[in-house]
Amino acid sequence: MEQDLQLKVMFDAISKASSKKEDIITILMSLQHQNFILSNSMMNLVKKWPKPSTQDPLTTSEGQSRPGILYGLQI
Numbered sequence: 115m116e117q118d119l120q121l122k123v124m125f126d127a128i129s130k131a132s133s134k135k136e137d138i139i140t141i142l143m144s145l146q147h148q149n150f151i152l153s154n155s156m157m158n159l160v161k162k163w164p165k166p167s168t169q170d171p172l173t174t175s176e177g178q179s180r181p182g183i184l185y186g187l188q189i
Contacts, residue, residue, distance in 0.1 A: 128138050 124141075127133065128141070
């Protein structure tokens with residue numbers, strides 16, 4: 115809701131005839147730069163995220179349960 119309001123305010127500001135082309139270019143370039151930084155940060159985070167070990171201690175090696183076993187049904 116607040117973001118929608120901020121977008122509307124920005125849209126109205128850049129839609130005015132008195133808005134300078136240079137100001138709009140500055141805003142767009144700044145936003146694209148911020149987008150690149152966020153994208154690079156996310157990619158680095160995903161690359162450095164710890165990978166699960168091959169044998170997770172919280173899992174069992176019993177295999178998958180059969181459908182319906184939770185409800186006492188035998189299929």
